[in-house]
Amino acid sequence: xxxxxxxPTDFSDNxxxxxxxxxxxxxxxxxxxxxxxxxxxANETSRTYITSxxxxxxxxxxxxxxxxxxxxxxxxxxxxxxKFETVYSTESLLKTIENTIKEFNINLVVMGTRGAxxxxxxxxxxxxxxIIIKIRLCPVLVIPDGYDFVKPEKIAxxxxxxxxxxxxxxxxLQLTQLHNSKIRVLHINVKENLSEKQNYNLAMLKAYLEDxxxxxxxxxxxxxxxxxxxxxxxxxxxxxxAMINYEHSFIENFLKEPVIQKIGFHTIIPFLVIxxxx
Numbered sequence: 001x002x003x004x005x006x007x008p009t010d011f012s013d014n015x016x017x018x019x020x021x022x023x024x025x026x027x028x029x030x031x032x033x034x035x036x037x038x039x040x041x042a043n044e045t046s047r048t049y050i051t052s053x054x055x056x057x058x059x060x061x062x063x064x065x066x067x068x069x070x071x072x073x074x075x076x077x078x079x080x081x082x083k084f085e086t087v088y089s090t091e092s093l094l095k096t097i098e099n100t101i102k103e104f105n106i107n108l109v110v111m112g113t114r115g116a117x118x119x120x121x122x123x124x125x126x127x128x129x130x131i132i133i134k135i136r137l138c139p140v141l142v143i144p145d146g147y148d149f150v151k152p153e154k155i156a157x158x159x160x161x162x163x164x165x166x167x168x169x170x171x172x173l174q175l176t177q178l179h180n181s182k183i184r185v186l187h188i189n190v191k192e193n194l195s196e197k198q199n200y201n202l203a204m205l206k207a208y209l210e211d212x213x214x215x216x217x218x219x220x221x222x223x224x225x226x227x228x229x230x231x232x233x234x235x236x237x238x239x240x241x242a243m244i245n246y247e248h249s250f251i252e253n254f255l256k257e258p259v260i261q262k263i264g265f266h267t268i269i270p271f272l273v274i275x276x277x278x
Contacts, residue, residue: 002081003031006100006109008093010037011065014112014145019073021270022110022141023082024149025178030081033073036100037066037086038093063088094130101137108171110141132245132273139171142271151179152239152270158186158229159244161198165205168244171274173212175240182213184236188228190221233269242272 005022009015022033039062066086074084085104089096100106111128132140155176176183185205194202202216217236219228233241 001030003029003108004034004104004106005031006034006036006087006097006104006106008036008038008097008109008111009066009069011069012112014143016112017145017147018110018112018143021143021147021149023073023077025152027079029178030079032083032085032104034085034087034100034104034106035066035070035073036089036096037062038089038091038096039063040090059090094134097131097135098137101135106138108139108141109135110143112143113145136275139272139274142273144268144270147268147270150239152181153179154184154236154238155181155240155242155272156184156186156229156233156236156238157242158188158225158232159205160190161187161194161201161205163244163246164201165208168274168276169208172242172272173209175242175272176212180213181239182215183209183242184238185209185214185216186219186229186232187216188219188221188225238269240270240272242274244274244276246276 003026005026007015007019007022009019019035039059066088070084070086074082077084087096087100091099097109101109109131111131113128128142132142152175155172157172172183175181187202206214206216217232219232222228229241232238
């Protein structure tokens with residue numbers, strides 16, 4: 001089945017990191033990759049000194065830069081099943097992504113992040129946070145700045161077992177099939193025993209993952225959930241973190257600005273955010 005993958009780019013190094021990672025992740029799959037660039041003129045202080053002709057020139061330069069990027073990546077591709085397209089817009093990034101997902105039946109959006117002060121950290125930029133929160137049409141995969149591709153042998157899936165698992169898990173299962181990855185379900189023990197509802201959802205999850213390499217790990221609730229997950233990633237050599245963005249779930253804590261400022265969501269691995277299906 002052909003995948004349709006959207007790669008927003010501002011031509012920065014971190015955007016290129018995300019592009020390179022994605023091409024390696026889907027190296028053996030038939031895919032159409034859409035390189036997306038949204039152009040805007042943000043220099044308000046000089047606006048009165050800039051002519052419309054100059055702005056038109058800059059727009060065309062950006063459009064050509066996008067085409068050149070696509071042509072360069074296409075020329076380096078060794079998979080004849082890979083196709084490459086461009087999407088150029090002067091609308092907002094969020095609106096353009098939403099429209100592109102609908103128009104081209106996009107299966108996945110992949111974005112880079114800005115760098116952070118520490119070599120082993122990354123912090124979501126405001127655009128990335130906004131897109132993760134608001135895009136509900138397909139999953140978003142976030143790639144840390146400077147991250148080199150590592151075969152995803154282990155994918156962590158933190159959950160509290162308070163939800164029934166259905167089609168939301170399809171993107172996760174499809175991801176595991178690319179490289180025969182193992183899903184490591186992580187439950188943080190907030191209470192000593194699971195409720196009847198949680199036990200039922202756990203049983204359903206195990207049944208859903210029956211044909212996929214998987215296990216369930218239990219961690220005591222020491223400190224914050226954010227720190228517990230980060231420690232789990234580091235202690236178990238996790239290659240991708242996957243979470244479902246349910247409304248009012250603890251993934252929101254990662255994405256709200258105060259937590260970003262205080263914690264920075266320290267990790268060095270890709271983060272797959274799957275929207276809740278409604």
